[in-house]
Amino acid sequence: MSSKKNLKKELGLLDVFSISTGAMFSSGFFLLPGIASQYTGPSIFLAYLVAAILIMPAMFSIAEISTALPRSGGAYFFLDRSLGPMMGTIGGLGTYFAVIFKTAFAIIGIGAYAVIFWDVSIKVVSIAATLFFTGFNLVSTKKTSGIQNFFVIALVIILGTFIIDGLYTIFFSDATLAKTTLKTNFSPLFTDGFRGIIVTAGFVFVSYLGLTQITSVAEEIKNPERNIPLGMLLSLLVTGAIYVLGVFIMVSVIDPGKLSTDMAPAATAASKLFRWLPDKAGEYLMIGAAMAAFASTGNAGLMSSSRFPLAMGRDKLFPPIFSKVGKKGTPVPAILLTSSLIIFFILILSEEGIVRLASTFQLIIFMFINFSVIVFRKSNIDSYDPGYKSPFY
Template identity: 75%
Template sequence: MAKKNKLKKELGLFEVFTISTGAMFSSGFFLLPGLASQYTGPSVFVAYLVSGFLILPSMFSIAEISTALPRSGGAYFFLDRSLGPMIGTIGGLGTYFALMFKTAFAIIGIGAYAAIFWDVPIKTIAIMATLFFMVLNLVGAKKTTGLQNFFVSFLIIVLGAFIFDGLYNIFFSDRIDIPKANEHFTPFFTNGFEGVIVTAGFVFVSYLGLTQIASVAEEIKNPERNIPLGMLLSLIVTGLIYFLGVFVMVSIIEPAKFATDLAPAATAVKKMFVWMPGNLGAYLMTGAAMAAFASTGNAGLLSSSRYPFAMGRDKLFPPMFSKVGKKGTPVAAVLLTTGFILLFILLLSEKGIAKLASTFQLLIFLFINFSVIVFRKSNIESYDPGYKSPLYPFMQIAGIIISIVLIAYMGWMAILFTAAIVLLGVLWYRYYARVRVKREGAIFHWFALLGKYQYAELESEFMTIIKEKGLRQGDPFDETIIRSRITFSEKKTNFNELLNYVSGIFSEEMHVRKEDLVNDFLTASAIEPALVIPRVSILFAKKEGIDRPSLHIVIAKEEISKPVEKNGISSDDFIRVFFFLVNPAKEPRQQLRMLSRLVDIIERSNFVDEMMELKSHREIKEYLMHNERYITIHLLPGTVQSNMVGKQLKEIKWPSEVLVAMVERGSATFAPNGNTRLLENDVLTVIGEPKSISQLYDQYLQV
C-alpha cells in the first residue's frame, strides 16, 4: 500500500477503550432512561442489561474480523471483502450517514447543555464544537484521542460518584424514604416480558457506539490484543454504569415524572450530592453530560471520516478522499465529513433520526455476523484473526436473529429509511463504482459452484495485511532463522538441480519423500503475487508429521534462472537469494505469518546486495533477525563482557526472557547449551524481549 495512503498506528488499549466508551455515552444515559421506562416501568434498568447482552454477538464478530483485517472503514471494508463491493458500498454509505446523523445530534446536545449556563443559540455552539473537533482530527488521531481520553475519564469519574452516592443514599442513609422508594418498583414489569424486550430494543442505540472502533482499526497498535480487550472492557464498564445508574434514577425519581423526564440524571442529582456546596453537584452532572455528548461527537467524527477514506482507497469513492496529509490524517475525508455534519446540524431537527440511523446499523450487524460465517467457510488461509469469536457459528446465528427482531420493533418509518439507503448504495455502485472495481468478496470462495468467480487477489491482499500486522507472540521466526541451514552456491547451477538438492536435505532431516517436497515447492498458490520480489525467490511447503518450521537459505554467487509463469506468459527470473521454508501442515496460518515476515525483511532497501556482502552464517542470521529483540555480544579482552570468558552459560546471570541462541567461534557457528563454556573472542547472539535486550545493551555495550 502506498505510504501516502497509510495511516499511523498511534492508538493503544486505553484509546480503544475511550473511543468505544465515549461513543456510547450521550443520550443513552442522559436522555433515554425516562422515555424507555414508558414501555416496561421500573424494570427499565434490567432492559439496559439485556440490551448489553444483545450486542455481544456483533461485538465478538467485529472483534474477530478487525483482528484479521485491521483496516480503516470498519464495516465497509469487512462487507466489501466478504460479500463483495456492492454490499460493501451499501454498508459503507449507510454506516457513514448513520454515524454522521448520530454525531450531529450528539454535538447538538453540547449546545443544548451549554444553553443551561449561557444565553447562546444551541446550533451556534454545536457548529463551533464541530469545527473544533475537525481541527483536532486534522492534527492527528493521537491528539483527537487525547481529548477523548480526558472526556471519558472525567465522565466515568462523575458517573461513578453519581452511582456511589446514589447507592449509599438508597441503602445506607435516611435521606431517601425507603418505603416510598420501594413503591417505585411496583409493579416491576408493567408490560411483562415483552415490555422488557421492546425496551431493550429501544435502548439498544445506547450500545451501538461500541463497534465504532472497527473503523479506525488500521491505526491501532497490536490490534489482535487491543481491539477485543478494549471493546470488552468498554462494554463491561458501560453496561455496569447504565445498569446501576438507571437503577438509582428509578429509585429516586417519582415514576410518573420519570417517564416524561428528558434529563433524569440531572433530576436525580438534585436529591443527591447534598454534601457539595450550592449547585455544584448539578453543575458536575451537566458537565458530565456535555463531556458525554462531546466524546460521542469527537469519536463520531474520527470514525465516520474513515469511511470515505477507505472507500476512496478502494475506488468506490473519488480517489482524492484516500489521500493522507502531512500529519498522517485523511484531510479530504475529514473535511467532507465535517461539511455533512454541519449541514445536518443546520437542517435537521427531528429527534427520531437517531432511531432511523440505528435501524440501518442493525442491518449492518446482520451482515457482519454473516460475514464471519463467510470468511470461515471460504477457507482463505490468509484470513488469520488473532481473536476468534466464541461459540461459532451459533453466536453469529444469534446475532442475525437479534438484528431481525430488533429491526421489526423499530417500525415502518425506520425500515423505509433503511430501504432508501440500500437503494442509494445500489445506484452509487451501479453508476459510479462498478466500472472502477474488478474484485469480488470471499463469498465466492465459499460456494464451489461459483468457484470460477473467485477473486484470486483476495488471498494476496490478506497476505499483505498479515505482513503489516507482523508476527504473533509464540511464532518461532527467530528460532527458525537461528536453526536455518545456509548454503553458498559458488558454481553455476540450474534451478532444478538446486531444488532437488535442497529437497533432498529436507527429506533426510524430516523423513518425507523428496518428490513430494519438490512438487510442493513448485505448486503455485493464491498468495504468490505477494511473494514476487526481484532477484529473490521464496518457496514453501507444508508437511504432516513435523513439529516445527525449517528453513534453508541459498546464496547464489552466480544468478540462477528460475522459470516463472505470469498471466499465462512464461519467462525466467534471475535469482541470487532463495528461501525454502517448510512448515507443519497443522499450522497453515503460522506459515503465512512467517512468510510475511520474510517478505518484510526482503523488502529492505538493497536487500540482495547487502546479503551478498555478508560472509558468515552468523552475519546472515543476525541480518535477517535484525530488530529490537536481539543483540550481539563480542567477548573481547579488556571489555566488560570479557568477565564471561571461561564460564559456562548457566553460571552467568542473564536478564529474564533472553536466550543465547548462537555462538560463533572462529569459522564455526553453533547453538549452545547451559554447559557450553565461553572462550575469548566468542561472538554471542542473544534473543529475547525488548526490555531485557535493552538491559544487556546498557550493561555490556553502552559506552
C-alpha cells in the first residue's frame, strides 16, 4: 500500500446524487416524523421544509470549497486550510464522529426492521450489515457507488409511488376526505407556534446531514466543478420534496393522537394506502423501502466517513498507516478503523442521544464552513480558484 497514491476519479453526477441522497434517506423519513411531531404537531412537515432551507448556505459554501480544493477529507480539509490546523482537527474529528453516529443509527435500523420478520438480535444483524458494507468498500469505490445507485433508484421509485398514491387518496379518491383531514388532523396546525417549528427543524436537521457527505470523496469525483454543486442541488430538491410531501401524507392519514408515539409512521401510513395492492402489501413495500434506505445510508456513510482518517493520516494527525491506499485504490486501513468504530457505537450508544449529538455538532461545523468561504475570499489567495462560487456573496 502507498501513502502517495491518489484515489481514482471514478464518480460521476449520478454517483454524487446517489451518495448524497442515499445518505439522507433513513431515520429522517422512517423513524423521526412521529417522534418530532410532539414538538410542533401537524406542522411537522413544514419543519422539514425549514430545515432544508437552513442547510442551503452550507451546501453552497461546501460546493464552492470542494471545487477549489477537490480533496478527500471534507470539513477537516476545508477548515485546516482556512482556519488552521487546530480548527481543522476539531472540525474533522467532529464531522467524522457525527457521520459515524448517523451511519451507526441507520445500520441499527436494518436490525430493527429485520426483527419484524425474523427472531434475531438487532445488534447481531446490525454488526453483520456493517461487515457486509465493509467488504464492498474494500473492493472498489466504483462498485460501492454502483450499489449505492441501485439503492437510491429503488428507494426514490417506492417513495414516489407512496407520495402519488397518498396525495391521490387524500384529495381525489374521496371528495370529503380532504376536508375532514384538514379539519381534524391539521387543527391546530401549530401546537407550539414559531418556537415549535424552529425547535423541530433543529431536531430533524439530522435528516439532511448526508447532503454534504459527498465532500469527503471529492477527490474521486470527475469534473467536480459541475458534478458537485449540481449533484448536491438535485439531491436537496428531490429529498426535500419527498420529506415534505411524505410527512404531510403521514400526518394526513395517521390519527393525531397516535402519530407522536409511532416509531414506524411510514409503514403505518402505507398500511392505510395502496388499496390497489393485496392486503398488507403496501405496508411490506414500505418496510422494504426502509430497509433499502437504511442500507443506502449505511453504505454511503461508511464510504465517506472512512476518508476522514485518510486525510488526517496524510497530514500526520493520525498514524501514517491511515494515509495508505490499497492496490484497488481504496483506503483499506481507514475503512477498517471506521467500520470498527461503527460496530463499537452500535454496541454501546442509544439512538436518540446519537441523533441529537450529531445534529448539534454538525450545525456548528456548518457555521465554521460558511466562515471559511469568507476567509478564503478575503485572503485573496491566488491558488483559491473555485469552479463554482456560492451565490449571494
